[in-house]
Amino acid sequence: MRELVVISGKGGTGKTSVVAAFAALAGGRAVLADCDVDAADLHLVLHPKVIRREKFTAGKRARIRPGHCTACGKCEELCRFEAIYFDGPGNGRVARTFRIDPIACEGCGVCAWFCAEGAIEFGPAVNGEWFVSETRCGPMVHAALGIAQENSGKLVSTVRTAARELAERRGLEMVIIDGSPGIGCPVIASLAGASLALIVTEPTLSGRHDMQRVAQLARHFGIPAMVCVNKWDLNPRAADEIESLAGRHGVPAAPRVRYDPAVTRAQIEGTSAVECAAAPCAADIRAVWARLRAAIDDAAAAAAS
Amino acid sequence: MKIAIASGKGGTGKTTVATNLAFVAARGGRTVTYLDCDVEEPNGAIFLKPQFDLDRPVAAAVPKVDADKCTGCGLCGKICQYSAIVAMDRTVLTFPELCHGCGGCWLVCPVGAIAEDSRPIGRLQTGRAGDVQFVQGLLDIGQAMSPPLIRAVKAAAPPAELTIADCPPGTSCPVIEAVRGCDYVLLVTEPTPFGLHDLKLAVATVRELHLPFGVVINRCDAGDDRTRRFCELRRVAVLAEIPDLREVAEAYSRGALVAEASGGYRAGIERLLAALQREAAP
Numbered sequence: 001m002r003e004l005v006v007i008s009g010k011g012g013t014g015k016t017s018v019v020a021a022f023a024a025l026a027g028g029r030a031v032l033a034d035c036d037v038d039a040a041d042l043h044l045v046l047h048p049k050v051i052r053r054e055k056f057t058a059g060k061r062a063r064i065r066p067g068h069c070t071a072c073g074k075c076e077e078l079c080r081f082e083a084i085y086f087d088g089p090g091n092g093r094v095a096r097t098f099r100i101d102p103i104a105c106e107g108c109g110v111c112a113w114f115c116a117e118g119a120i121e122f123g124p125a126v127n128g129e130w131f132v133s134e135t136r137c138g139p140m141v142h143a144a145l146g147i148a149q150e151n152s153g154k155l156v157s158t159v160r161t162a163a164r165e166l167a168e169r170r171g172l173e174m175v176i177i178d179g180s181p182g183i184g185c186p187v188i189a190s191l192a193g194a195s196l197a198l199i200v201t202e203p204t205l206s207g208r209h210d211m212q213r214v215a216q217l218a219r220h221f222g223i224p225a226m227v228c229v230n231k232w233d234l235n236p237r238a239a240d241e242i243e244s245l246a247g248r249h250g251v252p253a254a255p256r257v258r259y260d261p262a263v264t265r266a267q268i269e270g271t272s273a274v275e276c277a278a279a280p281c282a283a284d285i286r287a288v289w290a291r292l293r294a295a296i297d298d299a300a301a302a303a304a305s
Numbered sequence: 306m307k308i309a310i311a312s313g314k315g316g317t318g319k320t321t322v323a324t325n326l327a328f329v330a331a332r333g334g335r336t337v338t339y340l341d342c343d344v345e346e347p348n349g350a351i352f353l354k355p356q357f358d359l360d361r362p363v364a365a366a367v368p369k370v371d372a373d374k375c376t377g378c379g380l381c382g383k384i385c386q387y388s389a390i391v392a393m394d395r396t397v398l399t400f401p402e403l404c405h406g407c408g409g410c411w412l413v414c415p416v417g418a419i420a421e422d423s424r425p426i427g428r429l430q431t432g433r434a435g436d437v438q439f440v441q442g443l444l445d446i447g448q449a450m451s452p453p454l455i456r457a458v459k460a461a462a463p464p465a466e467l468t469i470a471d472c473p474p475g476t477s478c479p480v481i482e483a484v485r486g487c488d489y490v491l492l493v494t495e496p497t498p499f500g501l502h503d504l505k506l507a508v509a510t511v512r513e514l515h516l517p518f519g520v521v522i523n524r525c526d527a528g529d530d531r532t533r534r535f536c537e538l539r540r541v542a543v544l545a546e547i548p549d550l551r552e553v554a555e556a557y558s559r560g561a562l563v564a565e566a567s568g569g570y571r572a573g574i575e576r577l578l579a580a581l582q583r584e585a586a587p
Contacts, residue, residue: 008315009346010315010316010346010348011312011314011315011316011317011474012314012315012316012317012474013315013316016499038475038476038477038506039313039314039315039474039475039476039502039503039506041314041498041499041502041503044498044499044502059386060386078408078412080366080406080407080408081407103481103513103514104481104485106405106407107386108386108387108405108407108409109384109386109409110384110407110408110409110412113384113409113413114412145476145477147476147506147509147510147513148476148477148481148510148513148514149477150477150478152475152477152478153449180475181315181316181345181346181473181474181475182343182345182346182451182473182474182475182479183345183346183444183446184345184444184448184449184450184451184479185449185450185451185478186477187345188447188449203558204557204558204559204560205348205351205558205559205560206320206346206348206351206557206560209346209348209351210346210348213345213346213446216446217446217447220446220447221447234554234558235555235558235559238558238559264497264527264528267497267498267499268497268498268528268529270498
């Protein structure tokens with residue numbers, strides 16, 4: 001099973017538009033996995049028909065039962081996440097009780113464990129939902145993290161595992177993963193163990209800075225990576241610099257993709273750039289795709305030997 | 306006044322708006338602190354070009370187990386919700402990268418075999434960029450958890466009349482941590498389907514946090530009018546619309562502050578500041 005993960009470091013460089021185009025080029029031979037679970041957008045282009053939906057529960061939440069609280073303050077003293085406030089309703093014994101802010105709570109359970117009155121409930125929290133769907137470009141696994149919820153890394157792992165299983169069951173050769181920006185927990189969860197990472201960047205100083213950090217992250221986890229400069233013609237010199245810098249990090253350059261207003265037009269029409277009539281950048285994306293398919297075969301062969 | 310600049314979708318122009326706001330406000334005579342809370346990919350320094358006078362590591366709490374004292378009771382493994390400490394008979398394994406530093410294991414250990422230790426997760430850098438007081442966090446490569454570093458950035462903020470917190474993209478823990486305690490959230494979006502979809506998530510998130518907020522539509526002429534219609538329908542205040550100008554994109558590309566180069570842009574940022582003052586006044 002081959003897993004191609006598309007990441008960027010910096011947000012808004014075109015990851016999802018590139019993944020949508022790859023999905024169309026894969027023509028049903030790959031499973032799509034939207035692992036940007038806290039701002040998932042791939043479904044806006046692939047229009048999935050959901051065939052299975054699952055609740056995502058990871059982690060727990062603490063809640064103080066006001067009737068049982070004696071306002072001793074132990075919970076507030078022990079909480080490391082500033083999640084406990086002394087503004088809960090009174091009961092017969094005390095005028096005010098403690099209250100847990102469900103958003104600040106990280107679900108460690110320390111307050112519940114040490115509450116002498118047993119006044120704190122500690123139960124599973126529903127953090128989001130994930131889906132298996134059919135699209136015109138093949139099967140897709142995606143998710144929606146609940147509003148202001150945690151555990152996005154675990155939800156990413158859930159989506160990835162489901163995508164891999166689905167690909168195996170259907171005899172498909174590849175999983176294409178749309179990652180999230182940054183270098184933290186959800187990115188690590190989408191990157192670790194992948195066959196190849198494509199870093200999509202843009203010819204700006206920010207794009208260059210963030211590309212370096214995410215290239216270092218790929219190296220940290222031993223994942224072979226390639227860099228693709230999107231909208232390269234907006235600043236050809238910056239594109240050159242990014243590619244040579246990436247080379248020094250051991251990250252070869254994939255073909256570049258030109259700036260093309262048709263990408264936004266395709267998005268507005270709910271389709272991908274390669275399915276959109278007369279998008280000049282479609283040829284560039286096809287070249288990137290061909291290069292990646294070769295690179296991913298090489299990486300798999302290298303890993304096997 | 307503490308303003309958080311957030312977005313949902315990445316690449317909509319948070320950092321451009323945040324750095325230009327800080328620059329223009331400081332030039333107008335206000336004391337300004339700029340916080341780069343996007344500790345995974347901080348870019349504010351590219352534009353504000355600060356001189357740092359302090360650079361120190363930031364550590365997160367983790368357990369340290371004294372195997373000689375351990376009786377193998379297993380309570381540490383039971384209290385831990387993150388699988389960061391696992392007890393098998395008298396062998397206790399810790400996985401620091403999974404640890405949230407809640408302190409449960411060392412509080413629960415009946416024989417005092419677990420002590421609070423720390424491990425570095427990133428760096429905190431403070432300094433000045435002209436008249437702007439500048440603070441940024443830089444997460445170490447390979448670290449998964451940014452919230453403790455974001456807390457450190459916010460704790461290190463020098464007091465100012467205007468504090469601007471440049472937040473990470475998304476809607477999960479790092480964003481929540483960055484916007485907590487701010488007086489007002491400015492959501493920067495772009496009028497595309499992806500921008501609108503993620504704006505809706507960001508609006509739901511700030512509403513859940515009961516924070517007042519408004520929207521800036523960046524590159525307002527580059528997409529369609531669904532974002533504007535959404536804001537009207539849901540009574541979301543649009544504080545500014547910034548056109549998609551080549552000079553803005555070029556300045557951004559080479560790491561320059563547009564407000565420094567363009568009088569027209571600077572006037573736009575001044576209007577945004579005035580609107581913020583009206584909207585976010587307590």
